[in-house]
Amino acid sequence: MSVEIGGLKLKNPVMTASGTFGYGEEYADYVDLNQLGAIVVKGLSLKPRLGNPPPRIMETAGGMLNAVGLQNVGVDVFIKEKLPFLRQYDVAVIANIYGESTLEYSQVAKKLSQAEGVHALEVNVSCPNVKKGGLSFGSDPKAAAEVTRRVKAETHLPVIVKLTPNVTDIAAIAQSVEEAGADAVSLINTLTGMAIDLKTRTPHLKNITGGLSGPAIKPVALRMVWQVAQRVAIPVIGIGGIMTVEDALEFMIAGAKAVQIGTANFINPHATIEIIDGIRHYLQNNKIKNINDIVGTLRT
Amino acid sequence: MAKDIYIGEVAANEEIQIDYFLMKVTLPSDFTEPLPGQFVMIRIAGLHDPFLSRPISIYSYTRGKSNCAIELLYRVVGKGTQILAGLIKGSQVEISGPLGGSYSIDHQKKNIVFIAGGIGIAPLSLLAEALCRKASYSAAAMTFYLGAQTADAVVGLNRLRKLCYNLTVCTDDGSLGQKALVTKAFQKDIKKYSPSDTVIYACGPKAMVQSLSKILDGKYLCQVSLEERMACGVGACVGCVVAVKDGQGKPAYKRVCADGPVFDLQQIIWE
Structure with missing residues (x-):
């Protein structure tokens, strides 16, 4: 069941997606964190961020919109107050990082690299809900590569770059960050969307637009993972509307070496564990010894 | 686990x-x-x-x-x-x-005042019951103000009568009880309750809570349960936030699900 992402060995290919699992403690009553492949924590910035004003979420057909705006405690409080909790567990911790500038990305990366108990960094160049940084880095191959280089220069940890689907050619961005030294890419972040209240003719979200997640985006995510996996040699981590073991396996067959479970956690806190168990059963039933043997085995 | x-x-x-x-x-x-x-x-x-x-x-x-x-x-x-x-x-x-968290009942206040709007009666009924049972408040020490738009929107009244003898019902259109907003009905009686001897528990629509906040003007201990759209319910998605003053008086967004749903009314920042 174990997989390797940029030198980081995971006991299984199932991680939590950033922003859907808090700092781990929120779900510790529901999930034995030791069983997870990795925990990707909520995006961290240099200073604490207030986030966007509410309403921040809206249910949609087969999913939800969110415009949280990267509310977080900041990297220092994370290291001091949240990381010790996670160190109690035998689980890989991946810190998702965000910056308004390349300098901020590199500063956050440096601090986390010096902290005990962080095993990899996931660089968020794809948040659609913040004014500065985020998506603006992720939608330009050159800017995405620059952020990647700056982060790589500050850390010995594996660097995963999380990509946005809100671009014309996601594989071009993936190639660009690979050339810049990224150890893996994860995709997709949310798709930008909106919803309107008919009674008031106002947007349901205060931010007007938000990021769409949930099973509604799975086919789009799967297509992008497939496209990217053909164009890069580094590991691809599949994200986007994975609710069941079947969904996870589809991503792996399309070329994902690992997967992240996001919005599914909200409606079924046991989703990660059920998917891990499900993969184990699938491998047993199909007499597959090594999970890596199914990665990228799509027949076309 | x-x-x-x-x-x-x-x-x-x-x-x-x-x-x-x-x-x-x-x-x-x-x-x-x-x-x-x-x-x-x-x-x-x-x-x-x-x-x-x-x-x-x-x-x-x-x-x-x-x-x-x-x-x-x-x-x-x-x-x-x-x-x-x-x-x-x-x-x-x-x-x-x-x-989520709960209303706090470990205080020694003489007067307990409940202010509920519509469906807001639900958590306050459970609270009134707990106060009768655990904190041994008699039904006479508790006063309940219950408001709704119309008589059709007044629910849970019969059960409440058994828990609480001092009960004021008001509706916007006067179809049941007083024709008044519940906050106005309470305001008329406010002199009966001295801030040092009173705790107020509230739950209701935003407009009611905001109007209560103005009436109380920070002088009373008041706990209010809030409602927001939620995705996870456990504090992970940070979707259900409310603006509050943090420990240093600075604005912060707190999660209604995990940091609430009960907040001190004084903490809440109104737009």
Whole structure:
């Protein structure tokens, strides 16, 4: 069941997606964190961020919109107050990082690299809900590569770059960050969307637009993972509307070496564990010894 | 790993007033006894439309020999509650909870005042019951102000009468009780309650809570339970926030699900 992402060995290919699992403690009553492949924590910035004003979420057909705006405690409080909790567990911790500038990305990366108990960094160049940084880095191959280089220069940890689907050619961005030294890419972040209240003719979200997640985006995510996996040699981590073991396996067959479970956690806190168990059963039933043997085995 | 997701069975689901439903759900006996103000996330087992679970405040809790039961009082406002309203006896629901924090009852105040708007009566009924039982407040020491738009929207009155003798009912149109806003009815009596001897518990629509905030002007200890759209219910998604003053008086967004749903009224920042 174990997989390797940029030198980081995971006991299984199932991680939590950033922003859907808090700092781990929120779900510790529901999930034995030791069983997870990795925990990707909520995006961290240099200073604490207030986030966007509410309403921040809206249910949609087969999913939800969110415009949280990267509310977080900041990297220092994370290291001091949240990381010790996670160190109690035998689980890989991946810190998702965000910056308004390349300098901020590199500063956050440096601090986390010096902290005990962080095993990899996931660089968020794809948040659609913040004014500065985020998506603006992720939608330009050159800017995405620059952020990647700056982060790589500050850390010995594996660097995963999380990509946005809100671009014309996601594989071009993936190639660009690979050339810049990224150890893996994860995709997709949310798709930008909106919803309107008919009674008031106002947007349901205060931010007007938000990021769409949930099973509604799975086919789009799967297509992008497939496209990217053909164009890069580094590991691809599949994200986007994975609710069941079947969904996870589809991503792996399309070329994902690992997967992240996001919005599914909200409606079924046991989703990660059920998917891990499900993969184990699938491998047993199909007499597959090594999970890596199914990665990228799509027949076309 | 303490918490499970429970499969509950709908024991009753009645429309007690137009659009207002009372659902009784039987749960395994290891479902933790809820504290007043806590809520559950509920969804129909196996159904993915509506996508998200719905947060509903716990109205009552009873323990049987081999199981326990909670009651949920809810109003049909959208797709999620519409589908809940259609559930028949014997249907299965997935419940996680009890979630969130509770009203605090460990204080020694002489007067207990409840102010509820509409469906806001649900957590306050559970609280009144807990106060009678645990903090041994007599029904006479508690005063309840209950407001709604019309008589049709007044729910839970009969049960409340047994818990609380001093009960003022008001409606916007005067179809039941006084013709007044519940906050105005309370304001008329405010001199009866000195700030040092009184605790106020509130739950209701935003407009009611905001108006109460103006009336109390920071002089009274007042705890209020808030409602927001939620996705996870456990503090992970940070979707259900409310603007509050933090410890240093600076603005911060707190999660209604995990940091609330009960807040000190004075902490809340109004736009």
